[in-house]
Amino acid sequence: MHHSFWDKHSHINSIIHRLDCRVKIIVFTLLLLAIVTTPGQDLIRFLLFGTVIMLIIFLSRLPLIYVLKRSLIVIPFVLLIAFFIIFFNGTEVVSSFNIGRFKINVYREGLLVFQNVLCKSWLSVLCLLILAESTEFNYLLKGLEKLRFPRIMILVISFFYRYVFILIDQLDRMRHAVESRGFKAKLARRIKILGSMIGWLFISTYDRAERVYMAMLSRGFTGHIHSFRKFKIGQTDIIFSLVLLSLILYIRIGVF
């Protein structure tokens, strides 16, 4: 296993890292809500939310390039979902061009939807990344537990975090096994082999996951999450949340 864990920057010493986990979860959730409820055409508000997020990244001392790079993970999904809306959704044509015999129109309404989806999803992913990267995973789960988040959901997240690496690991091994035998095939056979690989991947990771679960049980796991971090809301937590919530409220309902 040579992949990194998601919370690999959680040990940095910064004001954001030191905040009580519950405060962070609540403030970031409110920030997310403010972002997703902002009207799509309101580019200035999105820019202001982006500035706030950059400020939090700066305070958290997380590597900016790393966070930005990871946040780009959302782009393919946005393109897949929203890109084609530009050409099909709307009545007001902004521009048009030809592909062969076909005339393609770019609609203003479609562009707005695209801008809306892109800004909201990218800013939301940035928020979640800061939260995940600045908080030790077990502490985050414990925080959710303290906030009365459903236990079954916490366990699902906890197991997902543990097992996703097993899945990646297994996938890597299978890829190496295939490549080491000089695998070359036409598309139809490739798809067939890929299908078999996915089937086998699930069977083998299921077995592995069973053994990991057994190892957890053998060391007394009963479904409760343990974290060594203390839960204490101090002055910094109160000041940080008040400042940030005021900013969020001002950006969300202020007149620009």
Place this chain on the structure above:
Amino acid sequence: MQNIIDVKNLSFSYPDGTVVFKNIDLTVSDGESVGIIGPNGAGKSTLLMLLDGLIDTHNGQIIISGMPMNKKHIPGIREKIGFLFQDPDDQIFMPTVFDNVAFGLANKNISEEDIKEKVTRILNYIGLPNHEKRLANHLSFGQRKLVSLASVLVMEPDIFLLDEPTSNLDRRERRIIIEFISKLEGQAKIIISHDYDALQQLCSKIIIMGDNQILYSGDKKVLSDDAFLNKCKL
């Protein structure tokens, strides 16, 4: 000496009906060290999982430290047992070395200070000092095996179930693991291994499993009896 593990008429079959073993009896006394050998698929690892209550579908009786294996006693039984899995990657599921070693202690609700002290002590003991913050997935296979062993040792169990503790290790790592196991003199140990030299050093009694049963239970001299081992398909 008092029996710490008492197994009577234990049978186990897979859900498809394939019999793994049938009506086996096994006793291990306090402080005794028992080696189990047998061909692959003889049910050695399954037996260890049954002893730790990790598989609950079986026929027969299992008594650990006077507690019969049932839902009520399983948590108590698991507190008595330290299980080292064959593949350390099954046992390492937390990000850092500290988190992995501390996992079992945290489940026992031991105070944070005590956990830190115990983890530091055990990591020093196994030769991985100052490794607390290291990401476990960046360690070598041998180091991961040592971390797995540390995560079991730190629980201070009365019984050790060790599944292939020396497999896939280089000579030095193998020697280190054998040294640590041999120092566990007061506790009962069941060791599954294909490493007969290690079993010679660590065990006083050998059990040979095969053909759905226990083929031999007795002195470790059997490990040098090639004719008998061949007869047992070993």
